[in-house]
Amino acid sequence: xxxxxxxxxxxxxxxxxxxxxxxxxxxxxxxxxxxxxxxxxxxxxxxxxxxxxxxxxxxxxxxxxxxxxxxxxxxxxxxxxxxxxxxxxxxxxxxxxxxxxxxxxxxxxxxxxxxxxxxxxxxxxxxxxxxxxxxxxxxxxxxxxxxxxxxxxxxxxxxxxxxxxxxxxxxxxxxxxxxxxxxxxxxxxxxxxxxxxxxxxxxxxxxxxxxxxxxxxxxxxxxxxxxxxxxxxxxxxxxxxxxxxxxxxxxxxxxxxxxxxxxxxxxxxxxxxxxxxxxxxxxxxxxxxxxxxxxxxxxxxxxxxxxxxxxxxxxxxxxxxxxxxxxxxxxxxxxxxxxxxxxxxxxxxxxxxxxxxxxxxxxxxxxxxxxxxxxxxxxxxxxxxxxxxxxxxxxxxxxxxxxxxxxxxxxxxxxxxxxxxxxxxxxxxxxxxxxxxxxxxxxxxxxxxxxxxxxxxxxxxxxxxxxxxxxxxxxxxxxxxxxxxxxxxxxxxxxxxxxxxxxxxxxxxxxxxxxxxxxxxxxxxxxxxxxxxxxxxxxxxxxxxxxxxxxxxxxxxxxxxxxxxxxxxxxxxxxxxxxxxxxxxxxxxxxxxxxxxxxxxxxxxxxxxxxxxxxxxxxxxxxxxxxxxxxxxxxxxxxxxxxxxxxx
Amino acid sequence: xxxxxxxxxxxxxxxxxxxxxxxxxxxxxxxxxxxxxxxxxxxxxxxxxxxxxxxxxxxxxxxxxxxxxxxxxxxxxxxxxxxxxxxxxxxxxxxxxxxxxxxxxxxxxxxxxxxxxxxxxxxx
Numbered sequence: 001x002x003x004x005x006x007x008x009x010x011x012x013x014x015x016x017x018x019x020x021x022x023x024x025x026x027x028x029x030x031x032x033x034x035x036x037x038x039x040x041x042x043x044x045x046x047x048x049x050x051x052x053x054x055x056x057x058x059x060x061x062x063x064x065x066x067x068x069x070x071x072x073x074x075x076x077x078x079x080x081x082x083x084x085x086x087x088x089x090x091x092x093x094x095x096x097x098x099x100x101x102x103x104x105x106x107x108x109x110x111x112x113x114x115x116x117x118x119x120x121x122x123x124x125x126x127x128x129x130x131x132x133x134x135x136x137x138x139x140x141x142x143x144x145x146x147x148x149x150x151x152x153x154x155x156x157x158x159x160x161x162x163x164x165x166x167x168x169x170x171x172x173x174x175x176x177x178x179x180x181x182x183x184x185x186x187x188x189x190x191x192x193x194x195x196x197x198x199x200x201x202x203x204x205x206x207x208x209x210x211x212x213x214x215x216x217x218x219x220x221x222x223x224x225x226x227x228x229x230x231x232x233x234x235x236x237x238x239x240x241x242x243x244x245x246x247x248x249x250x251x252x253x254x255x256x257x258x259x260x261x262x263x264x265x266x267x268x269x270x271x272x273x274x275x276x277x278x279x280x281x282x283x284x285x286x287x288x289x290x291x292x293x294x295x296x297x298x299x300x301x302x303x304x305x306x307x308x309x310x311x312x313x314x315x316x317x318x319x320x321x322x323x324x325x326x327x328x329x330x331x332x333x334x335x336x337x338x339x340x341x342x343x344x345x346x347x348x349x350x351x352x353x354x355x356x357x358x359x360x361x362x363x364x365x366x367x368x369x370x371x372x373x374x375x376x377x378x379x380x381x382x383x384x385x386x387x388x389x390x391x392x393x394x395x396x397x398x399x400x401x402x403x404x405x406x407x408x409x410x411x412x413x414x415x416x417x418x419x420x421x422x423x424x425x426x427x428x429x430x431x432x433x434x435x436x437x438x439x440x441x442x443x444x445x446x447x448x449x450x451x452x453x454x455x456x457x458x459x460x461x462x463x464x465x466x467x468x469x470x471x472x473x474x475x476x477x478x479x480x481x482x483x484x485x486x487x488x489x490x491x492x493x494x495x496x497x498x499x500x501x502x503x504x505x506x507x508x509x510x511x512x513x514x515x516x517x518x519x520x521x522x523x524x525x526x527x528x529x530x531x532x533x534x535x536x537x538x539x540x541x542x543x544x545x546x547x548x549x550x551x552x553x554x555x556x557x558x559x560x561x562x563x564x565x566x567x568x569x570x571x572x573x574x575x576x577x578x579x580x581x582x583x584x585x586x587x588x589x590x591x592x593x594x595x596x597x598x599x600x601x602x603x604x605x606x607x608x609x610x611x612x613x614x615x616x617x618x619x620x621x622x623x624x625x626x627x628x629x630x631x632x633x634x635x636x637x638x639x640x641x642x643x644x645x646x647x648x
Numbered sequence: 649x650x651x652x653x654x655x656x657x658x659x660x661x662x663x664x665x666x667x668x669x670x671x672x673x674x675x676x677x678x679x680x681x682x683x684x685x686x687x688x689x690x691x692x693x694x695x696x697x698x699x700x701x702x703x704x705x706x707x708x709x710x711x712x713x714x715x716x717x718x719x720x721x722x723x724x725x726x727x728x729x730x731x732x733x734x735x736x737x738x739x740x741x742x743x744x745x746x747x748x749x750x751x752x753x754x755x756x757x758x759x760x761x762x763x764x765x766x767x768x769x770x771x772x
Contacts, residue, residue, distance in 0.1 A: 413732070413733050416731070416733060417731045417732055417733075420731035420750045420751050421660055421663070421731050421750065422662075423750070423751040424660075424663050424731065424750040424751040425662035425666060426751075427751050427752070427753050428663070428666035428667065428670060428752070428753065428754050428757070429662065429666045431670075431754040432669055432754060435670075435754070452662050452665065452666070456662050
C-alpha cells in the first residue's frame with residue numbers, strides 16, 4: 001500500500017467515523033441540524049463506500065452505482081448549504097437556485113450516456129465549486145460575527161469548505177490535465193483529509209474539544225469576575241456578566257434578569273446600543289427602550305413567558321431549541337432579537353432567588369448539551385457577584401443611615417447652641433434692668449440695655465422662624481399656593497425692604513417687559529430679601545449691590561451682585577447647606593445662623609427652580625436664581641380676557 | 649494691693665456686656681475679652697482671680713487659651729460658660745473648676761462667681 005493510499009484510507013475512515021458519530025447523535029436527539037449533518041456525512045460515506053467497492057472489485061460499475069455515486073457527490077454542495085442555514089440565514093433565492101441546479105445535474109448524469117461530454121462535466125464542477133465557495137464565504141462571515149467557541153467552529157467549517165472547494169478544483173484539473181494523474185490524486189487526497197478533519201471539529205466537535213475552546217473565554221470571564229462587584233453601578237456589573245456569559249458560550253447575546261419579589265417580575269436591561277451590532281440586525285432595528293417606558297429596561301413575567309423563564313421556573317438550567325415553535329405568542333420578540341434558541345439558568349444564592357441568566361443564539365447547533373452545565377456555572381458565578389454587590393449596597397445603606405442620624409444630631413445640637421446664646425443675653429439683660437430699677441427706681445431708663453434686649457429678642461425670633469422653616473423644608477409644604485407674578489415687582493419690593501436697613505446702595509436693572517413666573521409670593525420674597533440682605537451685609541458700606549432681572553430661554557432669572565468679601569472656592573459648593581457659613585465670615589461682625597441660604601435653596605427648588613453662585617474671594621459674589629418661566633404673553637391674554645368679561 | 653479682676657471671655661457682645669455689668673454691680677472688678685487671644689493679653693497684663701470662659705470662639709478658642717495658659721506655667725481658676733450640650737465634658741477636659749451652662753440667670757452667675765472665686769483675694 002502506498003503512502004498515497006494510506007492517506008486516502010485515513011481520510012475515508014475519518015469521514016465514516018464522523019458519519020457514524022453524527023448518526024448516533026441524530027438518533028439520540030433528532031434535531032433538524034443533526035439530520036443535516038447526518039445527510040452531509042452520509043452522502044460522503046456513500047461516495048466513499050461505493051467508489052472503494054468499485055475500485056476493489058476491478059469491474060465496471062453498474063449504471064445505478066455510477067448514478068448514485070454522482071448524485072451523492074453532486075448533493076454535497078446543497079447539503080453543505082443546509083448546514084450553513086442551520087447556523088444563520090441563507091437567502092431563499094440562493095437555496096432555490098442550488099436545489100434547481102442539483103436536480104438538473106442529477107437528471108443530467110442519470111440520462112446522459114457515459115462518458116459525459118466535457119462541457120457538461122465542467123459545468124457540473126463549476127456548479128459544485130460555486131455552491132461550496134458560497135458556503136465557505138458564509139461560514140467565514142459567521143466566524144467573523146460569532147464569539148468564542150462558535151467562532152472557532154465556524155472557522156473550521158470555512159476551512160473545511162475551502163479544502164473541499166480545492167479538492168473539486170483539483171479534480172476538475174485532473175479531468176482537464178490527465179498527464180499528471182499521480183500529482184492530482186495526491187493533492188486531492190491531502191485536501192480531502194484536511195477537509196474531513198475540519199468538518200469533524202466544526203460540526204461534531206467532541207466534548208473535550210468544545211471545552212478546550214471554551215476555556216480561554218471562561219478563564220477571562222473568571223479572571224475579571226472578582227473585580228466586577230466593585231463596578232460603580234448594578235447595570236455595569238450586569239452588562240459585564242452578560243458579555244462574559246455570551247463569549248464563554250460562543251453565543252451572540254446573553255441577558256441577565258433580576259428577580260423582584262414584590263412585583264413578581266424579572267427585570268433586565270437592554271445592552272448599550274452599539275451601532276455595529278445594530279447594523280447587523282436583520283431588520284436594522286436599534287435596541288432601545290422596553291415595554292415599560294423606562295429607558296433601556298425590560299421586564300419578564302415568568303407566569304406570562306414560561307418558555308423564556310423556564311430556567312427560573314424550574315430552578316435548573318434548561319435548553320429550548322426552537323423558541324418560535326415553543327412560544328409562538330412571543331415569536332415577534334424572538335425574531336426581533338434574532339433568537340431562536342435559548343439556554344436559561346437560575347441565578348440563585350443559596351436559597352435566595354436572585355434572577356435568571358439567558359443565553360440566546362440565532363440557531364440551535366450553536367449550543368451543545370454539555371453547555372447546560374457551563375451556563376449553570378456562569379449563573380452561579382453571577383449569583384456570587386450579585387450577592388456580594390448586594391452586601392456592599394447594604395453596607396452603604398447602613399453607612400448612609402448612620403450619617404443621616406449624625407447630621408440630625410449635629411443639627412439639633414447646633415440649633416440648641418444657637419438658641420441658647422441670644423436667650424442668655426435676653427435673660428441676663430432683662431434681670432439686670434430689673435435689678436437696677438429695684439435698686440434705684442428713680443434712675444433714667446437704660447437705653448443701651450433696652451436696645452440689647454430688643455436686638456437679642458429679634459435675633460432669637462429670626463432663629464426660631466428659620467428653624468421652623470428648616471423643619472418644614474423636609475416636607476414639600478413650605479411653599480404654598482403659587483400665582484403668576486412679575487419678578488420685577490417682587491424684586492422692587494425686596495429692595496425697598498432691604499433699603500430700610502442697608503441704605504440706598506442697591507441698584508435695580510430690569511427689562512421693560514414683564515418677567516413672569518409662578519411663585520408663592522411670600523416665600524419668594526423671603527428668598528429675595530435674604531439674598532439682598534446678605535449682599536448688603538457682606539460688602540463694604542460704600543459699595544453697590546446690583547439686582548438684575550431678565551428672561552433667558554424658558555427661565556425667568558434674577559441675580560444679586562455684590563462687591564464684598566466673596567466666598568472661598570472650597571466653601572462655594574457648601575454655602576447652600578444647613579448651618580454652613582463660609583470660613584472667612586467673622587462671627588462677631590456678621591451675626592448669622594447659616595440657615596438663610598439653605599432655606600432659600602429649599603424654597604427655590606420647591607418652585608422647580610435653581611439657585612447658584614459665582615464668586616471670587618475678595619472681589620464679590622453674584623447669586624443667581626432661575627425659575628421656570630411662564631410663557632410671555634399669557635398674562636396679557638388673561639388680562640384681555642378679563643377685560644372682555646368685565647365689559648360684557 | 650489692688651483687687652485681682654475677674655476675666656470674662658465670650659465672643660457674643662451682648663453676653664459679654666451683661667455679664668460684666670452684673671459683676672460690676674455686685675462690686676467685682678471685671679476685664680473682658682472677645683476671644684482667647686485677647687484673654688491671653690489680659691492675663692499677661694494682670695493675672696485674674698477667676699476666668700469665665702466661653703469655649704467656641706473665633707481666633708483662639710477656649711481649648712487654645714487653656715493650652716497657652718499651661719505653657720506659661722500659670723494656674724488659673726476657670727469656670728466654663730457655654731451653650732453646648734457637652735459643657736460638663738468640656739469642663740473636665742480643660743481642667744476647669746466649674747461649669748456655668750447657658751442660658752443662666754444673673755443669680756446663678758453671681759452664685760457661681762462667689763462659689764468659685766478664691767476667697768480673700770479681693771472683696772474690700
